[in-house]
Amino acid sequence: MEMSVVNLFNQFQSLGAHLDALNENIEPQFLQMAVNFEDCRKKWLLAGEELVSCKEVLAKVETERGALEVKLKHARNQVDVEIRRRQKAEAVYEKLERQVQLIRELLIAENNGSSVHLSEEQRSALAFLSTHSQAAQDAKTNLNSSRRLSRVEESISLLSDISYDQTDDSLDWDSSVMKNVRLRKRPKRRSSRKLTDAPPQAVKKPRSTGRTSERNNESIVAKTTITLPASGGIEAVSTIETVPYWTRSRRRSALADTTTTDHYETASEAPSKPVSETPVQFQTPQIKGGKKHHFIPKTVIKSEFCAPCGRRTKFGKIYLRCQECRIVTHPECRDNCPLPCNPSALETPIRGTETTLADFAPTSSPRIPALVIYCIKEIERRGLHEVGLYRVSGHERQVKELKEKLVRGKTLPSLNKVEDINVITGVLKDFLRNLPEPLLTFRLNKVFMEAAEIQDDDNSLALLYQAISELPPPNRDTLACLMIHLHKVSQSMDTKMDVSNLARVFGPTLVGHAVPDPDPMTILHDTSRQPRIVERLLSIPGSYWSRFAHPDNVDMETPRNTDTPSHKVSILGPVTTPEHQMLPKTPSSSSLSQRVMQTLTSTTIFGSKSKATSASNRQGSFFASPQLK
Amino acid sequence: MPEQSNDYRVVVFGAGGVGKSSLVLRFVKGTFRDTYIPTVEDTYRQVISCDKSVCTLQITDTTGSHQFPAMQRLSISKGHAFILVYSITSRQSLEELKPIYQQILAIKGSVESIPIMLVGNKSDETAQREVETKVGETQATSWKCAFMETSAKTNSNVKELFQELLALEKKRDMSLSIDGKRSGKQKRADKLKGKCSVM
Numbered sequence: 091m092e093m094s095v096v097n098l099f100n101q102f103q104s105l106g107a108h109l110d111a112l113n114e115n116i117e118p119q120f121l122q123m124a125v126n127f128e129d130c131r132k133k134w135l136l137a138g139e140e141l142v143s144c145k146e147v148l149a150k151v152e153t154e155r156g157a158l159e160v161k162l163k164h165a166r167n168q169v170d171v172e173i174r175r176r177q178k179a180e181a182v183y184e185k186l187e188r189q190v191q192l193i194r195e196l197l198i199a200e201n202n203g204s205s206v207h208l209s210e211e212q213r214s215a216l217a218f219l220s221t222h223s224q225a226a227q228d229a230k231t232n233l234n235s236s237r238r239l240s241r242v243e244e245s246i247s248l249l250s251d252i253s254y255d256q257t258d259d260s261l262d263w264d265s266s267v268m269k270n271v272r273l274r275k276r277p278k279r280r281s282s283r284k285l286t287d288a289p290p291q292a293v294k295k296p297r298s299t300g301r302t303s304e305r306n307n308e309s310i311v312a313k314t315t316i317t318l319p320a321s322g323g324i325e326a327v328s329t330i331e332t333v334p335y336w337t338r339s340r341r342r343s344a345l346a347d348t349t350t351t352d353h354y355e356t357a358s359e360a361p362s363k364p365v366s367e368t369p370v371q372f373q374t375p376q377i378k379g380g381k382k383h384h385f386i387p388k389t390v391i392k393s394e395f396c397a398p399c400g401r402r403t404k405f406g407k408i409y410l411r412c413q414e415c416r417i418v419t420h421p422e423c424r425d426n427c428p429l430p431c432n433p434s435a436l437e438t439p440i441r442g443t444e445t446t447l448a449d450f451a452p453t454s455s456p457r458i459p460a461l462v463i464y465c466i467k468e469i470e471r472r473g474l475h476e477v478g479l480y481r482v483s484g485h486e487r488q489v490k491e492l493k494e495k496l497v498r499g500k501t502l503p504s505l506n507k508v509e510d511i512n513v514i515t516g517v518l519k520d521f522l523r524n525l526p527e528p529l530l531t532f533r534l535n536k537v538f539m540e541a542a543e544i545q546d547d548d549n550s551l552a553l554l555y556q557a558i559s560e561l562p563p564p565n566r567d568t569l570a571c572l573m574i575h576l577h578k579v580s581q582s583m584d585t586k587m588d589v590s591n592l593a594r595v596f597g598p599t600l601v602g603h604a605v606p607d608p609d610p611m612t613i614l615h616d617t618s619r620q621p622r623i624v625e626r627l628l629s630i631p632g633s634y635w636s637r638f639a640h641p642d643n644v645d646m647e648t649p650r651n652t653d654t655p656s657h658k659v660s661i662l663g664p665v666t667t668p669e670h671q672m673l674p675k676t677p678s679s680s681s682l683s684q685r686v687m688q689t690l691t692s693t694t695i696f697g698s699k700s701k702a703t704s705a706s707n708r709q710g711s712f713f714a715s716p717q718l719k
Numbered sequence: 720m721p722e723q724s725n726d727y728r729v730v731v732f733g734a735g736g737v738g739k740s741s742l743v744l745r746f747v748k749g750t751f752r753d754t755y756i757p758t759v760e761d762t763y764r765q766v767i768s769c770d771k772s773v774c775t776l777q778i779t780d781t782t783g784s785h786q787f788p789a790m791q792r793l794s795i796s797k798g799h800a801f802i803l804v805y806s807i808t809s810r811q812s813l814e815e816l817k818p819i820y821q822q823i824l825a826i827k828g829s830v831e832s833i834p835i836m837l838v839g840n841k842s843d844e845t846a847q848r849e850v851e852t853k854v855g856e857t858q859a860t861s862w863k864c865a866f867m868e869t870s871a872k873t874n875s876n877v878k879e880l881f882q883e884l885l886a887l888e889k890k891r892d893m894s895l896s897i898d899g900k901r902s903g904k905q906k907r908a909d910k911l912k913g914k915c916s917v918m
Contacts, residue, residue, distance in 0.1 A: 481735040481757050481783070485811055486818060510811070586755035594757045594782075595735075598790075610793045617759055617790070 383412035385424060395504045396420045418501055447525055450497070451564035456639055458564070458571045461496045465518040466575045468505035475584040476511050480595050484513030493517045519599050522572075528602025529565050529572075530557075530623070535604035539616070542623040554626055555634075569600070569627070570638035577632050589628045590621070597621035727769065727893065728777045729884065730794045733804030734815035735783030738840040741871035742804060743780045746881055751872055758782050760790070767885070769893045776885075776893075791819070795826045800834035800884055805855075807839040807868065808847040813858065820862055834887030835864035838880060843870040 388411055390403045397417045403409040410419050419426075450459035473479050483489075492513055495503045508514055522529055530538050534557050541553035558566060576596070580589045587595070597620030603612055731739045740758045745751055747763045761780040766773050781794055795801075801823060805812040816837070827833055837859040839850060852868055859866030865883055869876040878895070885893040 478736045478755070482809075483735055483783070483811075483815060485814060512811070591755065591757050594759050597759065608789070610789075613790055613793065614760075621759060 383417060383424070385410035385412050385419070387421070394418045394501055395507070396423050397502055397504050399423045399426070446527060447529065447568060448562065448564045451568070455563070456567040456571065458568045458639065459521075460502070461493075461521055462518065462568055462571060464496070464502060464505060465514050465521075466571065468508075468514055469511060469518070470575065470578060472506075473511040473515065473585075474579065474582040477584065477586050479511070479579055479585040479587055480515045480519065480592060481587060482512050484510050484516035486516075488513045489516035489520055493520055497521075519596075523599045523602075526606075529569055529600045530602065531561060531565060532602075532604055532606070534560060535602065538601060538623045539604075539619055542619065542626045547629075550626060551630065554630070558627075567638045570635035572596075572600070573627055573630065573635045574632050574639055576628060580628065590625055593621040593624035593628060596624045600624055600627075725774045726777050727767070727774055727800070727885075727888075727891070728779060728798045729800045729802060729881075730779045730781060730798035731802045731804060732781055732791075732794075732816065732819045733783055733802075733838075733840075734806070734809070734812035737783060737804050737806035737809070737812045738871050739783060739802075739804050740780050742802075742838070742840060742869060742877060742880070743778050745871040745874055745877045747778065749874075751874070760794075767893055767895055769891050771892070774891075774893075776881075776895075788822075791822060792826060795823050800836075800888060802836045802838055802880070802884065803864075804838045804840050805850065806841045807850045807852075807855075808841050808844050810849045813839075813850050813855070830863060832889065834884050835862065836880060836884050836887075837862065837864050837866045839866075839868040841870060841872070842868040842875060843873045 387408050390405050390407050390409050393402045393405060394409070395402055396409070396419050399420065401420070403418065403420060408421060410421055410424055411417070412419075447459065448457070450461065451457040452460070469479070476482075488508075488510070492503065492508060496517065505514055528535070537553065537557045537560075541550050541557055544550035544553065558569070561569065576589075576592050579585055579587055580592055598617060601616070601620040601623050603616050605612070608616065731743055733739045735757065736755075740756075740761070741751060743761075743763060747765060758780050759782055763778045763780070765776045765778070767776045768774075779794055779798065781791070803816045803819060805816055820835075823833070823835070824830055837855060839852070839855045855868065856866050865887060867876055867880050867883065869880055871877060882895055885895065
């Protein structure tokens with residue numbers, strides 16, 4: 091018993107000792123824990139407070155953003171209104187202009203007909219006319235040309251560092267620049283050849299005789315070259331050559347040039363302006379399509395196919411070959427040659443794999459490969475009623491052969507010899523698909539993809555515009571040309587290829603992937619998104635594209651007459667260019683899409699465009715113009 | 720691939736506009752649309768019976784305006800069976816199939832064990848026929864594959880086409896009707912019964 095008690099006691103004591111040992115450390119630990127808890131609590135508190143403040147800031151910013159958005163919307167609306175007003179004014183302007191021009195034409199014709207040798211009278215009459223036309227422009231159209239011009243000039247000089255050639259753009263205020271170009275281009279080339287004889291001739295010719303002889307020569311086949319040594323350092327070299335081939339258009343241009351002469355000598359109030367009277371150019375009846383061919387006659391030794399008619403040139407006969415694009419034609423077919431002349435890099439592609447689009451494209455604008463233009467021309471000529479155009483594929487071998495001919499051949503094979511239109515579409519698709527880099531480039535692939543993903547039309551388009559502006563010029567011009575063409579195809583019901591169908595077909599062809607060798611997953615992923623991009627691109631109006639595809643409107647190669655009185659299309663050139671430049675900087679680009687588009691549709695200088703863009707000196711000049719009306 | 724055991728992939732090839740999608744849609748949905756919409760790539764699934772259990776028949780409808788060989792190679796390497804469609808109204812569309820066949824041959828090594836159907840679609844458009852049935856048959860013999868003329872529009876031979884294709888697969892025992900052949904049999908039985916009762 092005792093023993094057990096002792097035993098128990100011992101046990102109890104040992105337990106107590108254990109307990110003590112355990113209790114010994116617990117208190118400080120508890121304390122530490124309590125402290126930790128307290129720390130933690132404080133931190134939480136702090137975090138909570140921070141959160142609240144952050145939320146407040148966020149809310150504030152959000153409301154600010156809302157306010158700004160509303161403002162933006164207002165601004166946009168205003169811009170819209172302005173643009174619409176401007177367009178209206180522009181339309182009225184154009185109409186009146188045309189009327190004045192008509193009167194001018196009549197008067198000039200009368201003058202020439204009745205008073206052949208009365209140079210003084212004539213001159214005075216014409217002087218009156220030209221002043222009148224200017225006055226009319228100023229007064230009737232509510233567009234103060236001089237004021238506006240100076241404004242534009244400002245902006246141009248400000249932006250002159252941009253890749254586009256502003257000074258060139260600014261030349262061609264009138265919508266008929268293409269014609270303008272033609273009038274000038276040829277003389278330019280020719281002048282080099284005829285430099286020796288032209289100036290003396292020009293000097294010799296009294297103003298009126300020059301003019302009258304021109305008129306008289308109209309019916310006769312004659313060759314009259316007039317060079318106008320312009321005052322004020324402007325080489326308004328308007329050489330006129332009435333050659334049997336250039337029948338109507340030539341004569342017209344001659345007329346145009348004569349009026350210029352008159353203007354020069356009589357209306358000396360504008361000595362520094364190489365005023366090539368715009369109204370005159372309106373009437374130049376030339377086919378749209380841009381640059382003309384530069385034919386030189388040759389004797390046939392090796393028979394070749396005439397591009398327009400497809401027949402062979404016969405041995406020993408004369409045929410014409412364009413020096414620039416090497417197109418071959420019968421003299422009588424020359425008017426049917428596809429325009430514009432594409433100074434082709436046809437033969438340039440170096441043998442080897444790495445040929446980019448730029449290698450196929452000519453160096454002058456529009457930088458569209460000749461192959462693309464010829465295929466499109468032919469497809470538009472006879473393919474617009476073909477069911478499944480671009481969908482149905484042509485014979486693979488024929489496609490390969492034709493492509494080879496087009497890419498490597500020295501001369502252009504005449505496409506009307508190709509029976510199956512699907513072979514031609516195949517060539518075009520194959521060409522675009524097998525470029526080392528897709529048309530929309532690897533670099534911008536992602537940008538385009540993202541742009542097309544955006545649900546909001548405006549934002550999406552704005553991003554697209556931006557991406558397009560970043561494309562290399564050959565790609566951009568070619569894309570523009572294609573888009574215009576595909577518009578036409580989609581509008582032709584017979585093809586059954588509406589926009590979405592074309593987009594499906596052209597998605598992989600144009601967009602491609604972001605890397606040269608995509609893995610299968612990327613392919614699958616991209617395939618569904620590619621058509622969306624093309625569809626978006628096709629939703630951009632043709633007027634936007636035509637600026638790239640037919641930049642003859644905004645010609646970049648004639649650095650003469652820096653300010654023609656009439657200002658219509660090409661104003662776009664300088665104005666939209668800054669736009670592209672500014673795009674990346676703009677915080678919200680959504681409004682840009684509309685703006686860019688509208689500029690292009692309205693074909694006027696576009697003042698308010700820079701409204702939303704970051705503040706700059708330009709704004710003033712841009713802004714003011716819409717209010718000029 | 721884990722799905723391999725359960726998925727049977729059929730890939731439909733052919734030139735643009737020959738009616739690949741129409742065939743597939745007719746088979747899968749039983750409808751025919753007269754619209755003209757090119758396909759980028761669509762995949763349809765249907766449950767069929769296979770080796771006394773069910774598996775998914777996956778029909779890949781490819782683009783006809785053949786774009787990138789990479790895509791084609793991918794489809795071929797993934798596919799178990801192939802339907803090569805041409806239009807009897809276009810000789811060209813038959814020509815178009817040749818490179819595709821070569822491609823299949825190159826990727827699969829041999830076509831011996833691979834079910835391939837050569838299909839002349841649009842058999843209803845006899846007026847515009849450019850490819851005689853004989854030509855198709857000859858082509859099929861030289862390719863060692865089966866041949867059939869179909870019309871998605873009039874629904875002729877469409878179901879048969881797929882049936883035959885599945886019958887060509889020797890590695891598995893497959894049939895179109897789900898729930899084994901039971902449902903088919905039942906239907907037939909029902910029909911018979913119906914007739915009986917009338918009698």
